[in-house]
Every structure is written in C-alpha cells, then in structure tokens.
Amino acid sequence: MERKNKTTGTVAGIIANLVIVKVDGPVAQNEIGFIYHPENKLMAEVIKITGDNVFVQVFESTRGLKIGAKVEFENHLLEVTLGPGILSRNYDGLQNDLDKMEGVFLKRGDYTDPLDREKKWDWTPIAKKGDKVSAGSWLGEVPENGNPHRIMVPFKMEGVYTVKNIVEAGSYIVDDVIATVSDAEGNDIQLTMVQKWPVKVAIKAYDNKPRPFKLLETGIRTMDTLNPIVEGGTGFIPGPFGTGKTVLQHAISKYAEADIVIIAACGERANEVVEIFTEFPELEDPRTGRKLIERTIIIANTSNMPVAAREASVYTAMTLGEYYRSMGLKVLLMADSTSRWAQALREMSNRLEELPGPDAFPMDLTAIISSFYARAGFVYLNNGESGSITFIGTVSPAGGNLKEPVTESTRKAARCFYGLNQDRADSKRYPAIDPIDSYSKYLEYPEVQSYLLERIGEGWLDKVAKTKTLLLRGREAMEQINILGDDGVPMEFHERFWNSELIDAVILQQDSFDDVDANCPMPRQKYMLEKVLDITDKKFTFETFEDLSGFFKRIINHLKQMNYAEWDSDKFRNYEAELEDMMKERLN
Amino acid sequence: METQAFQKIYTKISNLTKATIMLKATDVGYDEMALVHGRIGQVVKIMGDNVVLQIFGGTEGIPTNAEVVFLGRPPQLKVSDQLAGRFFNAFGDPIDGGPEVEGKIVDTGGPSVNPVRRAQPSQLIATGIAGIDLNNSLVTGQKIPFFADPDQPYNQVMANVALRAEADKIILGGMGLSNDDYLYFKNVFDNAGALDRIVSFVNTTEDPPVERLLIPDMALTAAEYFAHEKQEKVLVLLTDMTLFADALSIVSNRMDQIPSKDSMPGSLYSDLARIYEKAVQFPHGGSITIIAVTTLNGGDITHAIPDNTGYITEGQLFLRMDSDVGKVIVDPFRSLSRLKQLVIGTQTREDHPQVMNAAIRLYADAANAKTKQDNGFDLTDYDERTIKFAKEYAVQLLAVDLNIDTVEMLDRTWQLFKDNFSREEVVVRQEFVDKYWK
Ligand SMILES: Nc1ncnc2c1ncn2[C@@H]1O[C@H](COP(=O)(O)OP(=O)(O)OP(=O)(O)O)[C@@H](O)[C@H]1O
C-alpha cells in the first residue's frame, strides 16, 4: 500500500460513530485515517467504500464533529507496535498505554506510545554475520520479566536476507539499530528492536501448525480432568450473566501453565480490570515465583469505552499473542466477552444498513469468528522451536439462550465447550461448568490421548470416561427420585445419586476464592479423582436412604476439607485417615 | 432557554416524523442541541447539508415553517453546590420554583474514567435491610439494580436505602415517575431533614417520554461533580431504567433502525453500560454508587432490558412477595452482589460469609421440602424443620421492612439455627460454632 502522498478527504455525513468521507484519491479497505476536529485528531478505520464515498468507523465519540472537517489517510491498516516492554502493560483496545494518559478521565484523541523508548535492554545476539534470515528469524534476545524476548526480523519483510552486521552484547534502547541485513539486490536494511504489524492480518512467520497435542494445565479440576484444553487449543465459555465466566477466566489466568497471559477485557466492567490491576501485582506465579502481573498483558476496552475500538481490542490482543508465540513462548489468550465484540459488529452493520442476518447480526458473523479462532494454535517455528496460543473466549448469550448466533457461531470455531449452567450457579456449585453438556474435542485426538496417558498415567482416560458415566447416571437417578419420591425408588438409585454428588462436590466444585483450593495441580487432581472413584466402587450397606445420605454428606465434608488443606500436609493426611476410619466402619 | 443575537434562524423543515425532523442547515455539530418551535432537539444524523434532529417533546403541532435555532453545544448542566436541595427537569431547568443555578458549565455524557485511575470499591454501605447487608452487601462504587415487578414497593425500599446509606449526596434520576411517587420522594427526603443533601432530576409520566433519555446523563454529571471535584460519597438513584430503555426503543424505531431482541435497539447494551459504568471509586475517596430500578414483566429476567442490565451491573436485588409470610423480601436465590466478597468478614464480623451461606443453603433445603410437599410426598422431620426455619428467616431477616445492623443480623441467624437445627446440620466452620452457638 505504498503511496507518495497521503490521500485526504472531507467529512460528508455523520451518524454516531459512522462517518462518511469524500476522498480525493485512493484508499484501502481497513486503512486508518484521522479526522481533524478543532482540538484533536480522531482515529478511524475504513469499513466500506462506494465510489469516492468512504465509510469509516471512528474509534472515538464524534460529538461536535461537523461536515467539511478534514480527513487524512495514513497509508496503513490498524497496526500494533511490537518490541520489548509490552509485558505487564495496561493498554486500551488500540494499544495506547493507559498509564501514560494524563488526567482521571479519558480524553478524546489521546494516543500514547505503547513502548518505553528510554529503557535500556540487555541484548544478546543470536544470529551471526553471514546468516541467512527471513521474517521471524531470531536475531537476538533481551530478558523481559524472566522470559527471553526474541528480537526478530520484522514480519513484514519478504524474502531472504543476509546478516551484514549485528551489534555485540550490551545495553540498548529499543530504537537502537541492532542489526543490518542486506537483500538479494544488496540493499542494506537497518533493524531496531521495534516493528509494526496490522492487527487484522495473522502473523504466519512459522514453519507449520500441527494439531495441538500437549495438555495445558489450568489448575481447574473440571477442565483438566474432565475436558482438558491443550496448548494451542481453543475453547469457549458461554453462560448467562452472573454464572461465573469472568471469575473462571481470572482463575485460569492466575494458575494456567503459560509463559504469557493476555487478557482482553472486551466491552465488560471496568471494576473487573481494576481487580486485576490490584491483585496481580501481589500474587505469585506458582511456577516461576515471580509476580503474576509480570507475565500478563491487559487490553482494556471496557463497556463505556468507544464501541468501534472493542472490535479492535480482540485483534490487538491476538496480534500481541502471535508476536510472543513467534518467540517460542506459550501464550494464553482470554477474551471476555466475545459477544460484546459481535455486538459492536452488529451496531456498525446496522448503521451501514447492511442486510441483517439472524438477530440483526451481520451475515458473515460465523466467518469472522471462525477466522479469529483459527489464529490460535500450536506452531513449529522455522528454527525448529515451538510456540502456542491457547485461546479461551467467553460468550454472553442473550437471555441465557444458547441457541443464538454468537454461541452457535463460536461452537463451530472452538474445540472445547465449557457451558455454564444457571442452576449450578444458583446453588453456588462453582465453577458452574455443566459436566454433562460440556466437551473437549481434544480428548478424541489420538495424539492427545497418548500424551495424557504418558503424562498422567495408565488408565487415565478410562477413569475420566467412568467419571462422566457416573455423573450421567447420577443425574438420571435424581430425575427418577424427583418423580417418584425418596421412598418410591430402590436404594440403588440413591446410591447412584450420591456417587454423582460425591464427584460433583469433590472434583467439579472448586472454590476460586480459597487460597489452596483455587489451584489444583495435575498430580493432586489425579490423586483426588482416584480416591473418589475408589469410594464409588465400594459396597456399603445402609438401612435407609437417610442413613445413606447422612453417610455421604459426612465423607463429602471430609474430602472437601482435604481440598482446602495444603497438599500432603499433616492436616490433609489427618482428614484422609479419619475418612478411611469412617468408611471402614461402614464396610464391616 | 437561550437564543442569542446573530444566530441563524432556519424556517424550512423538509421532513417530519413523530420524533424527528429534517432540514437543510450548515455548520452544525453532531450531538448539538437546538430549539425547534420552542422545543429542545438534538442532532442525531447529518448527511451533507441535511440535518436530522430528535425532538424530545415529540413533533405534534410543529409546522414545516417552524423556527429552528442551533445552540452550538451538546446537552449541558451548570454544576455547583447550589444544586443541592433542588429539583430539575430533564433539561436541567428548575421545577421547584427556585432560582437558576449558577455554576460551571459542563457537557453531560462526558468521557469515562481511565480504568487505571480507578480504585477498587472497598467500603461497605449499610442499609439496615438484611436481605441486602447480610446476603448481598453493597459497596461504594458499585452499580446494582432492583429487579421488581411493577407492583413491588421498590421506590420505598430505595428511598430507605438512600437515607440510611450515609451518603454525602443523593442524586435522584426519576424517569417516568408517577406524580405520586415524585411527591413521595420529595416528602420522605423532606421529613428526614435530608433535602439539602439531595439533587433531583425528574421526568414524570406527565412529561414527554423521550425526554427521559437525558435524565441519567444529567444525574451522573451532577454526581461526577460532587464525587470527583468535591471528593464526596455520592449515591445515584435511577428509577425506572425500564422506562428509559423503552424511550430508547421509541427513538430507534422511529429512525428506522433494525431492532434486535424484544424490539430493543441493537445498541441497548452499550447505551446502558455507558450509564452504569459511571459508577466509580476514586482513589481520593470520592465515589459514585448507582442503585437503579429495572421493572420486570411478570418476573421475566430473560427480557432484553433486565438481561442486558444483568450483564452490566454488579449483581441485582430481586424483590418478591413471599406469600407464606405475606411480606416483600429480597429473594436470596436470584439476588447477587458481586462485590460483597470485598467487605464481608473483614468490614463485618468474621462469621458473616459462613453464616450467610449456611442460612441460604438451609433456605434452599426448605424450598426443596416445599416442592416435595406440593407433589404429595411425605416430609421428613428435617424437612419440617427447614420449612419452619424458612418462615422465621423470611420474617426476621429477608423482609424489606427491617432496620438493624449486621451484628444483630448475624446473631438473629445463629438464634434461628439453634432453634431449628443441630450443630452438624448447619455446617459452619467449627471455630465459629464454638464462639457463636450459645
Ligand atoms: N468459582 C467461583 N467461586 C465462588 N464464587 C463464584 C465463582 N464463580 C462465580 N462466583 C460468584 O458469582 C459472581 C458472578 O461471577 P462472574 O462475574 O464471573 O459472572 P459472569 O458470568 O462473568 O457474569 P457477566 O456475564 O455478567 O459478566 C461472582 O461475583 C461470585 O460471587
């Protein structure tokens, strides 16, 4: 998109944040332009072109804007700036650094630099003079919060280059030239630690993208044990309001085994972002001992921020993820809520008077969601290393009804489904993931199956399958009891019901607000699942169903106490010993 | 309202609908206010020199040659301490017969607070109502609606909450308020001697419905002045947000927008969020807390208005008539305060979280027992006791006519546990049982 002069235009129409611009030259779809407003420039993106009428969505309020205002197009798409120093920053949807903005209230047209230009970085070269390099090749690295931040040949550079010069190890700012490479014609190109990339285009500087196969531990039992997600996998969490989507995502972002966590707060509450700002600097990453905030990037486009930037925010987040994946890192990306992004698309499509699809969403909603989810994945880089982006989005279905366009489109794109159930949430059975409706397609992948057996142990998959069967049979038994009454069913039904209650209470339910229970590493998950399945195998004898339920309530209480106790602590062992005694009494 | 010399007067309206007019005009800003035949309008669309205005009072009787004057400004409010104790309409004009307010002119519907400049909400708001303080504690900087059918006494409950909340300022945004309710608010505030702490922006059922659209922004602009500039604790009451949303749909339908669910505009979520997100805790101690009312249709919370509201606010307080005891209660099942974790057990007594959960669990057991009873099954002794507990719990704690402190709420709950259950049945951490089961 190279042009000598910037194309300009004038505002010819305004409907909320949709502005029509009459232009005097070429413009490209999705090109960025600035509208000149008396005190500030308003950023906008081209979304439709008819003749010399260009429709742009403005990323700011258009209050006070008048016909005739000047517009200048920038010759590039919406881009992010990539370089060291992105970790632990708080950006808005357009990658403006929120901490650099002055004043308490956001000011229209306040665009701040995403990077720190003065900070010195400890550079170590990786490439050598004479090396052949191409887009994404690692030239060197600087440490960033404990992770190696690889400085790469810019993704925009096509073809093969030869390293002509590379600076020695030492301390440099991001804008220092760290390498000079020459192209096939012998032209020299100087490279710094900074590059730019358009957010709506996937970064493909890798060799290949196999099917993902490695378990990504989240520390959440009902996910890891029953329906695991994998490194480079995709999942979504639909649920009515208040059922625990955000709490679950925050829990995952605290304990998942990822190098980098990117949280896109997309059209949700500002107070939830404040919670992360407040808590993450205090909490430790259980794997590295560093503060959680050090591995985290927050993209905040809260619900009161401009709607058009909401759409940009998820793309900004994904692009930052792709950048870190190209460094060979494990990235976990969370977006809360993708429904707000879809609604932003809907608002704009309605203003453009496009033919609406179901529920007035744009016709191509499914395609948009699919191609976004497709950017996640596990990749082998050109140098043989690997990296991944695991993506989990929440969906906020209107009226809690899963038969609506965003949920249905996402179901086609994501491989794991963690459906939150209103009844479970109402009875405080958190996380409210429905154990029967939810699924992980990855469990069907042979490569995932063999990985799980190797990592967790022989027979693991059978145990998982058995657990699911017991839950299902418990639900059926409960339905019968409800119809026929406690006395109207055989004892066996009560037994089935209580076996599933046992699994529910000890494995499925997990208290995200308890310091110990909040995170359950895999060995502990295995131990507890085996313990519980063991109990379901035992043949106890009971006089009455009340006798039975009383007994199960007591052992559930003990197992829960074990969940609350430090792993393998005296307390843990004591509860376990008491539990064994209680059971022995019943078996004799 | 103001018109100045040398302002251009247009007299040729080309199109008229029930809520909008179109005319040719130049040098007009988006969102700008105008006077049309003496009524207030606002620019909602500009196409070349065609300008479309939304007329808040409706277009009845506006002739095509009516005078149109653009005011060169968005909706504004004059803010100063003089606002206190006063009643205004949706345009910020006094309706109490008092003088115009002198003060700084601010645009309403201004920008939002930078998230990194917010503090975490942290201070408990005591209301004296156990259905709130015990089970769904409120925190300064929170936004939360009452969900209630139109026949529930939500305005009375809200007025009580407001008066007990120890707020420095209470700002009432009344939308489609019946004249009786308007006078009711005026009276209670007056009788409580609180009038000088109250600012009211009121649109009654006698005013044109579209004017309501301006009320929340007016109320919140005043709130931001007191909370940010004066560092005060401000409580904003918005009643009834369902009528606000109805007004949104009137306008969007007349502008030929494609409606989404329940004939609401596709932007309903953003429109409501823009208002509710004004709730904030500032690091300097000032705060805006929003308590709203969303009336329901037959308890249906899947309707687009309560549904979108639930996705935006930090919980909801569900009012319901408990026919077993003949009192209005705050329903413990469907109500939720998402910020209660921040204060319970720390700013209230240590046993608060456990006692709260145990009581709700037992109340749920009672509901199951009642279902059993309705289906004609025998009740166990435990079932009978939970039903008795539920009745006492509803009268002594859930009913909205209460005014006690949280210590009393907790003590009462312990007493009910003791009266009806054994220690094992209650399941509360041992150390608390030892301390409070007396
Ligand atoms: N795992 C959990 N443990 C304990 N409480 C929980 C858990 N998950 C959710 N909750 C409770 O439910 C409330 C709502 O949860 P959350 O904010 O995550 O809902 P949500 O699905 O994101 O709702 P919305 O769609 O409105 O954003 C929390 O404030 C908390 O009280």
Ligand SMILES: [Mg+2]
């Ligand atoms: Mg949420």
